[in-house]
Amino acid sequence: MKKVTKIDSRAVNPIGENEAPKLRVAAYCRVSTDSDEQKESLETQIRHYESYIKANPAWKFAGVYSDEGVTGTKKEKRPELLRMIADCEDGRIDYIVTKSISRFARNTADCLELVRKLQKRGIFIYFEKENLDTGTMESEFMLSILSGLAAEESASISQNNKWSIQRRFQNGTYKITCPPYGYDSIDGILVINEREAKVVRFIFSEILSGKGTPQIAKELNRRGRKGKMGGQWTSTSIRGMVINEKYTGDAVFQKTYTDSNFNHRRNDGEKEKYLIRNHHEPIVSREDFEAAQAVIAQHRREKGIKPKQTKYLNRYPFSGKIICEHCGGTFKRRTHAYGRHKIAWCCGTHIKDIKKCPVKYIPESALECAFVTMMNKLIFANQAVLKPLLFSLRGVNADDGMERIGELEKSLEENRRQQEMLVSLLSKGYLEPAVYKKSNNELLREAERIQHQKDSISRLLNCDSQYLTEVSELLQYCTKAKMLREFDGALFSRFVERIHVYEREKIGFEMKCGVTLKERLCDWSER
Template sequence: MKKVTKIAQNTAEITERPKLRVAAYCRVSTDSDEQRVSLETQIKHYESYIGANPEWEFAGLYYDEGITGTKKEKRPELLRMIADCEQKKIDFIVTKSISRFARNTTDCLELVRKLIRLGTFIYFEKENINTGSMDSELMLSILSGLAESESVSIAQNNKWAIQKRFQNGTYKIGSSPYGYDAVDGELIVNQAQAEIVRFISAAILSGKGTCSIASELNRSGLTGKHGGRWKSSTIRGMIRNEKYTGDAIFQKTYTDEHFNRHHNNGEKDQYLIKEHHEPIISREDFEAAQIAIEQRGKEKNVEKRSKKYQNRYPFSGNIICGQCGGTFKRRIHSSGKKYIAWCCSTHIANIEKCAMKYILDSDLEYAFIAMMNKLIFGHKLVLKPLLASLRGMNNRDSRTSIKELEKKLNENADQRKVLVGLMTKGYLDPAVYNKSNNELLQEAERLQRQKESFVRFLSSDSRYLNEVSELLHFTSKAAMLTSFDGELYSRFVERIRVISRTEIGFELRCGLTLKERMVN
């Protein structure tokens, strides 16, 4: 007879499970009194809601007030909450609805996927969706798409109403320029600030540059509209602002269908109202200041809003900070010996927001020379195989693959329709239906991703092929570089990404990114 040994039950006290760290996120889209009451109500609700669950531990309340939900970049509290999730401070998030969390489908799915990878899940109260128990993103995608459509509809209605007020002259200005205060939609002269506006206008007419005017104002201890330092760009903007003459032009900017704001350079109608409010400077002085600004531009051989003005130097506008994503600006340092350097604009404005220090202009030039010389020396090992690879990717094959994927997607949709029919007639158990339907949805998502990758390849293939071919042609014929060539840099480099003060990455127009160590 076989011997059976009994394993006794473990009667030891089971270790208490740690509580789930739960945070809440709230948002109201305007800063009106009614919306502030709504926000206070949401805050009280979540404090009691989270506190009432004995298995939950309150991990914080994050709320954005008076900020649009169409762009996640414009909501600091949401970004702070995600940063806390990355630091493993939050296990679970509760929010009112998808529309409160994001009104942009792409942002919503991107944030949800990111949080899931971090091990943090979200519960949307209104839709009763818990991302921790979801078998598919289909429902979330549909609902967030509806939220985005709602946001677009509201935006269109608001735009229509605003344009009507532009047309009949009843639009009330909410934000006033320096020199004015907005009172009940009217611009009222702020006498103290108006004196500074007149000083700036007189300084421009006397021949001073915008940089020297900004420096003089900063040295005097005066601050700008929101308490910040004066910049040359601020001075230029004030000189060109017609509101100081008492006139008002409306719709200088507009928002596109992706909620991105642009300067209106004729794409949309503009509306001019003369003698809209009390002027600070005369029209004659305003027009003379425009002439003075244009004359200084001609002396420097630059034109207003021209590409040459925006990019007077090879590196202008295309050096990106690897820490904060800000753009580097050209500066002249004069501590002892003068030298040119490039500094992160975020670091210049607030050193606490970005710790990236300046990089010498000469170091960037040496790094470019070194990178190009490596390509010239090793073009057969780097560029020739890349070109052959791109040529080997046949566009006809890609189109055939897209058609095959579309066929499979249609078959997948037909199979889901059959499942719905069987479920409706009672031939299929709900659990079996859910399992089979989820598998088909996951397969459809995978097929769709494959299709999108082929489409992206077809759209970019010819451009990259031409760029690689041109770079190979140059490097196979060129001699080693001994000095920096700005035209050559602009021809082959898309941008520079500064990883640190000792390492940068050249993002080439052909799609390659080549890292280079800086010379110290």
């Protein structure tokens, strides 16, 4: 049986080719690994979409955007998707075709955010597998459910992969596919690359002779030696090599991990690590390796740098604490030679490539003003905000909390089943779109409320003693303090963990006591 795809009437030119411009249509496709089979699959998808779009006389081919060998859990990890969005914003694309919601985004928030951003510009997306066009009335409600299911599928796959990898960590069968400089990986076994190994031995000998990592990097660059990816040597890359235990023949697994939000983090004790002695042939002896660690530690002490701390982390109150919610980058301090805002903070990703992050700079004065406003609100309403939070922390019981979390998880599961039932009834024609819309809205609001309760209880159970202390100290300060008249950097560092930038005019102060307080920045463009 031939498959017939119904295309929304907006996609067809009702007037005629000579009387109206064609619809500029682009396609997006993605594969999650860089294996040969997946590469062939990606090439097949690209050819399919190119011929599919060109076959429609009312369409004009606007290109195929494809991400290869990347995760679908976060949009910022897919450069071609971001480039497509940028081209949409530049007015080069009118309509997008993609295989399925799970190929487009496995993160519900990202999916809905991108869909809504494009809808505001009159650009809609057609998902082939689900036969869903975001231009129809009920699409967003179905999209929220289906993308939520895709997110659950992604989380399930992630958990299965983690379980499998941990078992290989434990029984010593895990194969290192990305070897450090100085080694090649042959069938998962690390084999010394003698040409690179000479550089490794040179680095360790220079360290033991008392030279600093910047001097060693400068010397290697002068000699024309290339790094792992053919790039220049830096102080950071040298330091990373000197502390890598693999050069002694040992291997420590699970140095990093992926959290529940798919963020890659360094393992500082949150997860179990696995050490395998004599895993492969060493390049340097354990004695030289340990002596090099002592030299590095001595250099840190001389410069006053503590472990896990960058040299300039505390140079300014905002340093390392402003996070871009659009791309996940960290804001950096910039000094402007001209204009009203001499000092500003800008996303590091935006600085490197404006196409990957559109968030523009924020004046430092606007951030300072927002902090003063937020603290004055707490000072004014501390009894109404902080005191109830303190009482709730003191009343947390671990057994009761875990029981309550279990009940909330059951409620979420039941809510999800009801959402699936609504989708099924709607697709079979047993439910009117208006009834579906109302019922689904109620379920989504209920699910959001339940999830919020679950997250709050989990946060309290995991860090209740820490949060209790922080809330107590913040309440004590706000009870006695007078309204702030100017920014206090020490006060900011004392109570604020980090700043989240949601938009250029909207930020959130993540307090050390576990709550995030949102503030709108003043419109400095008109001042």
